[in-house]
Amino acid sequence: MSIEALKKEIISSAEKEKEKIISEAKAEAQRIIEEANERALRIIERKRAQIESELRNRKEVAVAVKRLEGKRMVYEQIMKLLDEVRAKSLEKIKAIKESDEYIEIVSKFIVEGLKDLNITEAKVLYSSSDADFFKKNSKKITDKVSKLFGKKVKLEFLDSNESFLGGVIVSDVDEKVFYVSTFDGKLNALFEERLDEILNILRGGVE
Amino acid sequence: MSEELNKLLEIEREAEKIIEAAREEARKIIESAKKEAEEAIRKAEEARFPELEEKVKRELDEELSKLEDSYKEEAKKVYDTGLENLDKAVEFVVKEVVG
Numbered sequence: 001m002s003i004e005a006l007k008k009e010i011i012s013s014a015e016k017e018k019e020k021i022i023s024e025a026k027a028e029a030q031r032i033i034e035e036a037n038e039r040a041l042r043i044i045e046r047k048r049a050q051i052e053s054e055l056r057n058r059k060e061v062a063v064a065v066k067r068l069e070g071k072r073m074v075y076e077q078i079m080k081l082l083d084e085v086r087a088k089s090l091e092k093i094k095a096i097k098e099s100d101e102y103i104e105i106v107s108k109f110i111v112e113g114l115k116d117l118n119i120t121e122a123k124v125l126y127s128s129s130d131a132d133f134f135k136k137n138s139k140k141i142t143d144k145v146s147k148l149f150g151k152k153v154k155l156e157f158l159d160s161n162e163s164f165l166g167g168v169i170v171s172d173v174d175e176k177v178f179y180v181s182t183f184d185g186k187l188n189a190l191f192e193e194r195l196d197e198i199l200n201i202l203r204g205g206v207e
Numbered sequence: 208m209s210e211e212l213n214k215l216l217e218i219e220r221e222a223e224k225i226i227e228a229a230r231e232e233a234r235k236i237i238e239s240a241k242k243e244a245e246e247a248i249r250k251a252e253e254a255r256f257p258e259l260e261e262k263v264k265r266e267l268d269e270e271l272s273k274l275e276d277s278y279k280e281e282a283k284k285v286y287d288t289g290l291e292n293l294d295k296a297v298e299f300v301v302k303e304v305v306g
Contacts, residue, residue: 003214010219014226018226024233028236033243036247040247040250047254051260059263077285077286077289096301187304190303198300
């Protein structure tokens with residue numbers, strides 16, 4: 001073989017090797033890029049899912065907070081109504097105290113106390129603010145109680161030295177047992193224990 | 208003979224240069240691909256989704272606004288109904304206290 005022919009052969013072989021090297025490099029490059037793109041896609045999907053989850057959580061928290069605020073708004077209106085009910089009730093109760101009806105009411109409370117304590121002789125404690133009323137009406141009340149109770153009773157009316165809205169506290173003569181029947185106590189108990197009934201009426205329900 | 212051997216060696220060196228150049232080109236191709244790959248990963252890791260956040264924010268604002276309106280309406284209804292029945296409630300309370 002001549003040198004020229006040999007040269008042609010060797011160079012041709014080198015060119016083929018070159019093509020093979022470049023071709024393999026391109027294939028490897030393509031594989032690297034494809035793998036990277038797939039990985040990038042997975043990263044983006046994962047990040048998107050993560051952000052979606054974070055946004056969902058933030059949304060749930062924001063909605064829950066808004067619901068709480070909304071319920072507080074409704075609750076405030078209910079509290080406002082209850083305050084108005086209490087205020088108007090107090091006005092009416094005070095008005096009743098100024099009327100003749102108060103004698104009837106106090107007499108009835110005392111009878112309930114006597115029955116509850118199972119006594120016929122009792123001390124009747126009243127609010128300092130009612131001192132004039134009881135001084136003026138004690139005999140009338142005693143007679144009324146005797147009539148309602150069905151037998152003669154002996155009552156001693158005493159200033160409790162406490163100021164309450166109205167009503168009485170009945171005790172035995174030794175002041176060992178008490179029957180509390182004050183307007184304040186009844187009013188507070190009503191708003192604590194039977195609030196649902198008041199709310200039901202305010203909502204338009206039946207008493 | 209010596210001249211022919213020299214020519215042969217020269218041809219071999221020429222062929223080696225071709226292959227060496229090919230290897231260098233291949234190295235550059237791979238290097239470039241790796242850079243491209245790294246860039247793709249970097250961009251993915253830095254990816255933000257402002258359109259998604261904006262969409263969720265819009266939906267949330269709308270939902271919160273509806274909720275607020277709904278509770279305002281409920282609060283008003285509760286208060287108005289309560290006012291309508293206020294006298295009945297007062298009557299009940301007074302009756303229970305003094306009755």
